[in-house]
Amino acid sequence: MTSRIAQFISIFLFVVLFSCQDKEKQNSEVEIFPPEEKKDELREERPMSRSYLLARMRENGELSAFTEQFRKAGLEEEFEGKEGLFTIFAPSNAAYDRIPAKKINSGEESGIEENMKDDLRYYVVEGQLTVDNLLQKIRASENGRYEFRTALGEKLWATQEGDKVVLIDVLGNKAAIVTSKMEKDSGVYHVIDNVLRSGDNAAEGGS
Structure with a gap:
């Protein structure tokens, strides 16, 4: 026991x-x-600020002309104050080099800041449009052209030419997407190879 x-x-x-x-x-x-x-x-888990997309664009050496115009127009504060994702189609420096400086800075020289803002709003679209999104919408359209509106309220069209997505403005000017970069929780920006014009620039003619 x-x-x-x-x-x-x-x-x-x-x-x-x-x-x-x-x-x-x-x-x-x-x-x-x-x-x-x-x-x-x-x-790191917090959503990025709306201005984060612009900050990343400023780091891209190809877009210094566009981001400087954005800053001069006073759009950075307006952009940061909005909620949601954005898509920006930004002309490269090479695209701006083909446009006379007088035309690019005409709004600034005449003191009409709102004209500059409208020119730049034409490149901004609410929502996230990647190249794949655009291709899907182009292929689903009846005539091979996807129509959408920009933050200015005017139309842009996207079509496919070869292996590239090409944008067409209201005046018929074309700009191909060269490169794209998607930023998490901020949106996407595309570098395009030409300067586009809104309907307000009809009197100036195409670029």
């Missing part, structure tokens, strides 16, 4: 000891973030 009790006590102590060791092992495997690392992790 005494040997059985001793055996039972030995088994009980072994189980208790094993359980404590296992618990200590589990606790040692729990990942503990230092306060600063935890803050960084939480910060």
